Amino acid sequence: xxxxxxxxxxxxxxxxxxxxxxxxxxxxxxxxxxxxxxxxxxxxxxxxxxxxxxxxxxxxxxxxxxxxxxxxxxxxxxxxxxxxxxxxxxxxxxxxxxxxxxxxxxxxxxxxxxxxxxxxxxxxxxxxxxxxxxxxxxxxxxxxxxxxxxxxxxxxxxxxxxxxxxxxxxxxxxxxxxxxxxxxxxxxxxxxxxxxxxxxxxxxxxxxxxxxxxxxxxxxxxxxxxxxxxxxxxxxxxxxxxxxxxxxxxxxxxxxxxxxxxxxxxxxxxxxxxxxxxxxxxxxxxxxxxxxxxxxxxxxxxxxxxxxxxxxxxxxxxxxxxxxxxxxxxxxxxxxxxxxxxxxxxxxxxxxxxxxxxxxxxxxxxxxxxxxxxxxxxxxxxxxxxxxxxxxxxxxxxxxxxxxxxxxxxxxxxxxxxxxxxxxxxxxxxxxxxxxxxxxxxxxxxxxxxxxxxxxxxxxxxxxxxxxxxxxxxxxxxxxxxxxxxxxxxxxxxxxxxxxxxxxxxxxxxxxxxxxxxxxxxxxxxxxxxxxxxxxxxxxxxxxxxxxxxxxxxxxxxxxxxxxxxxxxxxxxxxxxxxxxxxxxxxxxxxxxxxxxxxxxxxxxxxxxxxxxxxxxxxxxxxxxxxxxxxxxxxxxxxxxxxxxxxxxxxxxxxxxxxxxxxxxxxxxxxxxxxxxxxxxxxxxxxxxxxxxxxxxxxxxxxxxxxxxxxxxxxxxxxxxxxxxxxxxxxxxxxxxxxxxxxxxxxxxxxxxxx
Numbered sequence: 139x140x141x142x143x144x145x146x147x148x149x150x151x152x153x154x155x156x157x158x159x160x161x162x163x164x165x166x167x168x169x170x171x172x173x174x175x176x177x178x179x180x181x182x183x184x185x186x187x188x189x190x191x192x193x194x195x196x197x198x199x200x201x202x203x204x205x206x207x208x209x210x211x212x213x214x215x216x217x218x219x220x221x222x223x224x225x226x227x228x229x230x231x232x233x234x235x236x237x238x239x240x241x242x243x244x245x246x247x248x249x250x251x252x253x254x255x256x257x258x259x260x261x262x263x264x265x266x267x268x269x270x271x272x273x274x275x276x277x278x279x280x281x282x283x284x285x286x287x288x289x290x291x292x293x294x295x296x297x298x299x300x301x302x303x304x305x306x307x308x309x310x311x312x313x314x315x316x317x318x319x320x321x322x323x324x325x326x327x328x329x330x331x332x333x334x335x336x337x338x339x340x341x342x343x344x345x346x347x348x349x350x351x352x353x354x355x356x357x358x359x360x361x362x363x364x365x366x367x368x369x370x371x372x373x374x375x376x377x378x379x380x381x382x383x384x385x386x387x388x389x390x391x392x393x394x395x396x397x398x399x400x401x402x403x404x405x406x407x408x409x410x411x412x413x414x415x416x417x418x419x420x421x422x423x424x425x426x427x428x429x430x431x432x433x434x435x436x437x438x439x440x441x442x443x444x445x446x447x448x449x450x451x452x453x454x455x456x457x458x459x460x461x462x463x464x465x466x467x468x469x470x471x472x473x474x475x476x477x478x479x480x481x482x483x484x485x486x487x488x489x490x491x492x493x494x495x496x497x498x499x500x501x502x503x504x505x506x507x508x509x510x511x512x513x514x515x516x517x518x519x520x521x522x523x524x525x526x527x528x529x530x531x532x533x534x535x536x537x538x539x540x541x542x543x544x545x546x547x548x549x550x551x552x553x554x555x556x557x558x559x560x561x562x563x564x565x566x567x568x569x570x571x572x573x574x575x576x577x578x579x580x581x582x583x584x585x586x587x588x589x590x591x592x593x594x595x596x597x598x599x600x601x602x603x604x605x606x607x608x609x610x611x612x613x614x615x616x617x618x619x620x621x622x623x624x625x626x627x628x629x630x631x632x633x634x635x636x637x638x639x640x641x642x643x644x645x646x647x648x649x650x651x652x653x654x655x656x657x658x659x660x661x662x663x664x665x666x667x668x669x670x671x672x673x674x675x676x677x678x679x680x681x682x683x684x685x686x687x688x689x690x691x692x693x694x695x696x697x698x699x700x701x702x703x704x705x706x707x708x709x710x711x712x713x714x715x716x717x718x719x720x721x722x723x724x725x726x727x728x729x730x731x732x733x734x735x736x737x738x739x740x741x742x743x744x745x746x747x748x749x750x751x752x753x754x755x756x757x758x759x760x761x762x763x764x765x766x767x768x769x770x771x772x773x774x775x776x777x778x779x780x781x782x783x784x785x786x787x788x789x790x791x792x793x794x795x796x797x798x799x800x801x802x803x804x805x806x807x808x809x810x811x812x813x814x815x816x817x818x819x820x821x822x823x824x825x826x827x828x829x830x831x832x833x834x835x836x837x838x839x840x841x842x843x844x845x846x847x848x849x850x851x852x853x854x855x856x857x858x859x860x861x862x863x864x865x866x867x868x869x870x871x872x873x874x875x876x877x878x879x880x881x882x883x884x885x886x887x888x889x890x891x892x893x
Contacts, residue, residue, distance in 0.1 A: 147178055147189060154193060154215075162211055170196055190219050198282060201804040203793045203815075209806070212282035220289060223301040235277075236304060239269035243311075246302055251294055253354045256311070259318040264326055268314060271330050272306045276337045280305070281781040283796055283803050288779050290798075292349050309336040311352040312343060316649045319656065331645045340633045340642050342679075342776035344625040346387055347653060356386055358657045360675075360771070361587045362664055363391035363621035366417075367598035368398055368495060373417055375599070377424055379620070379661045384428045384436035386660070391587035391621075392421065392440045393596060395474060395506045398495030399447030401539040409539060411495075413448045415464055418455060422466040439470035441566060441585035443506055444479050444549060445522070447493045447541065453552040456560040472564035473553060474585055477510055478519045480567075480867045482546035483860075489546035490526050496534045496541075497525055507582055509572040518569065550863075554856050557877035564590050565874040567867055574872070576739050576841055577671070577765050579731040581619055586843060590873035591769040593842045594621045594673055599663045617663035624653045624674045627773050631680035631782045631808065634704065635687055639711055643676070647715035650674035651723075651763055672726040675769030675842060676712050678705075680782035682789055683808045686817040692788060693819070693828040702835040706745075709768065709839035714753055716762040725761025734762050743838055769842035772875070782808050785845055786836065788821040788829070821849035822880055826862050834869035843872040852881030 155171045173196055178184060197212035225232035228242065240262055246252040260268075280288070285305070294303035294311075303311070313332035320328050335341050342348065350356030362383050366376045380390050398404075400413030418440055425436040442452045453473075455466045482489050498504050505525060510516025528534045529541045537543075556563060564586065571583050571593045581595030597618035604613045626646055633642050654672050659665045682692070690697050720729075733739035740754045770786055777784040778796075792810060795802040807818045826848055833846050848862060859877070866874055 147184060147186070148175070150186065151175065151178065151189060151193075158211055158214065161214065162207060165205060165207060165211065170200065190215065190222075194219070195801070198801075198803055201282070201806065203806055203810060206806040206810045209281045209283070210278070213280045213285045214278065216282065216285055216289070217277050217280075220285075220293075220301065220304060224304050227296070227300045227302055235274045236269075236272060236306065239272065239307060239310065240265040242302060242307060246294055249296060250354055251296070251302075252311075252352050253315075255318060256314060256352060260314060265314075267326060268310055268329060268333075271333060272310055273337060274306060276339075277305050279339050279781065280779075281805075281808075283805050284779045284781045286798060286803070287775065292345075294353070306337055308348075309333055312336060312347065313649075315351040316347075316652045316656065319652065328645070328648070332649055335642055335645050335649075338632065339629055339780045340636070340638055341626060341628050341646050342773075342780055343649070344771075345775055347626075348776070349387075357388070357659055358624070358653045359388065359622050359659065359668075360625045361389040361391065361589065361592060361623040362661075363393070363585065363587050363592065363594070363596060363623075365393045365584060365596045365598040365618055365620075366397060367600055367618075368396045369600075371601050372598060373397070373420075375601070377420055379664075380421065380438065381424050381428045381436075382660050383664070384424065384438070389437040389588035390439070391472075391585060391592070392438060393474075393585040394418070394440050395443040395446060395584055396494060396504070396598060399493040399540070400451070401447070402493045402495045413451065414442065414446075415448065415451055415455065415466075418452075418466045418469060422468045425468045435468065437470070437588055438468075439472055439564070439588040440466075441472040441474055441564075443474045443494075443568075444476070445489070445491055445505065447491050449473075449491055449549060450552060453549070453556050453563065456556060456562060458559065470564070470588060471556070471562045472566055472585060472590070474506075474566045474568045475867075476518050476522075477513065477567075477569045477867075478522060479546060479549075480864065483550050484864060486545070486547055488543050489549060490522075490529060491542050491544065492525055492529070492534070493540045497528075500534050501525065501528055506584060509582070510569045511573065513569075516569070550860060551856065554859055557859070558852070558854075558879055558881075561876040561878060564876070565863065565866070566590070567872055570867075570870055571843070571872045574742065574841070576733040577728065578733065580728050586873050587621070587623060589772050589845045590875045591677065591771050591843050591845045592621060592623045592675060593769075593872060594671065594766050595619045596621060615663070617666050619670075620661060620664040620667045622657075622659065622664050622668040622673065623769070624650050624657075624668075625677060625769065625771050626650050626675075627677040627679050627771065627776065628708070629680050629780045629782055630678050630704075631683035631687060632780075634684055639707065643708070643711040644715040644718065646676060647674065647712060647764075647767075648719060650676060651716075651719055670727055671765035672763060673766040674764045675771065676708075676767060677770040677773065677785075678708070679773035679777045679785050680780070680808075681786040682783040682818070686807070686814040687809060689813070689817060691817060691819075692824055692832075697828070698831050698835050701832045702838070705836045705839040709841075710749065710753065712767050713757065713762065716764045716767055717753065717757050717760055719763035720761040723763060726763060726765045728765060729761045732765070734765075739841070766842050768840045770836070770840060770844040772845045786833070787847060788824055788849070789818055790821055792818050792820075821847075821878075822851055824849065826850065827865060830862070830865050830869050830871065833866075833871055837869075837871055845875045846871060846873065847875045848877045850877065850879050852879045854879070 151174050159167050193215045197208050200208040221235045222232045228237045230237035243256050310333050313329045317328045344360040347358045364376050394414050397414050398411045401409050402411035404410050425438045429435045508518040508521045510518045566586050583593050584596050599618035600616045602614045602616050654668050772785050774784045789807050792807045796805050
């Protein structure tokens, strides 16, 4: 851009400052204006673009705990830049802020950026009606860091990187895409309702949906979970499926518990198996090499049962010392833990570890297929005792090779060591999960996903037949349950304070349900599972923000009581919405025999009272649309966009910096003020027992699980961290996510899930 005259630049700067003063009267712009004017004097031939950039940087550097609202000043200046860029590429007057929505759709469809579906499904008149619904003023809701994140990563650009799409248009495209298969007589009204929910930042969709909805590429789901079959074909097929999903940005959870251990036999040859570690190395290579068009490496978590013979090697794979040939630093790990193991740890008793292949071959059952139906008794511990007796009677091979006896606490010591050094393994309490599984009639949950909030039925895919016919190779597979996570989250700090949950949750559940039918998942068994269960994961973020706004201390009984009340209401509205959708569109195919139908779901959670009784009866008669309904994901990326706190987590600090390209962006706790500051206690200063108790109250109402982190100081004693895990297990938490210590570098999360 050509430089303007000094006089015209001064006039432009003066008008810009005047506009900002009128918009933000609580801030003092004197020093700000002086800096701008001084820069104009010192730098000759400054362009208007350079001046606009100076406005942004001068606003950003003033963001502080004392004056947090400078973030909105910076966002306002950046918005004006975005309006200018979009107007230039689309050839309209920037003073209008937004151009023709119909023309935008036409142009990006012609470029191949947008899918042709939008123009095929919607008429010009309909798109022009949706344009009238766009509210540019809602752009003022963004903080600077939120707007930068949205603009850099998610707004549609040309292949050469020119900006076309603006924030409200992205929200409208998402709304129109997710509602395009709805009946025409009510479709536009539903699009408007979805846009209302998105544009007011009452909710967010998962980042794959945020990024790919309306586009001609990519899929809409966040995470997947695969169960690997104990066969060479099964292992390599799973690796191919994982690579295929990772290519399009999905985060993958992988259950390896069916694989034979080190020292097991292969085709009758004794002691030749290398165990699970070599296959983990293969997955590690997949994560690194399938790097999503060079943007970021794949994100894969692997889970193993704590009774698996390879558990000690497994717990060492992320450590920074030892044999590098046995390390998989780019994978995340999780351990599947039965109640019995936790009891043995607490009692300081012995624990038997086995080769799962030998148990299947010699005893005729798979130990991982059982769980304790009640606390303290059940089929898992019965089968586990059978394995112990078989081992001691010499029926399942040689001690030290195919089975071993170790102090249970020794395994837990290795868990703690790895957690304090790497943040993992995640903890998956398998008995708690399966007892609460609303679809026990159709399967078993072996592990969770990359972010520990998904708990759904799982089953390995197997090859039934491979043959040649008419010169073609035909492979017939028995599809397993390949779990798919379709996620979206409520912004508690806005939706609750503005009292919109009753209006919000029905449209949010409908949006999530529509993702299932619109998605084109490139792995067939995942597509089949998605349709069988129609699982969704409605979650929340902005919890600490909400507590601060309400003046509730984190470490208080009031916070626990409020958690219970709020999440019961969210659960009620979510189940009710899925029930209403079932009446309209039909229940999920496997509804018959589920805890939803029998009423066991409501009994286990002690839901009583007139409204719950009526809902239970309605569910029994009409069903629910979705087999699984709620899951609380980490939400770190979308929480930034929405200007609130991540997930159910406490804040790290009241003020910190986010690194972006060549500069740092100061960020403060949301709505920080003399009133709220007292309720923003740092995560590492909070007694974690209070967090566990909050999550216990919350977990009762969440049918799946919750991404729940421990925040501990690096000086914590091993026994104290052990006690936190024991308390989490006793409190019926289904999973725990990272153990974050103050000595750790920032843990890199899966972006898909963290949305």
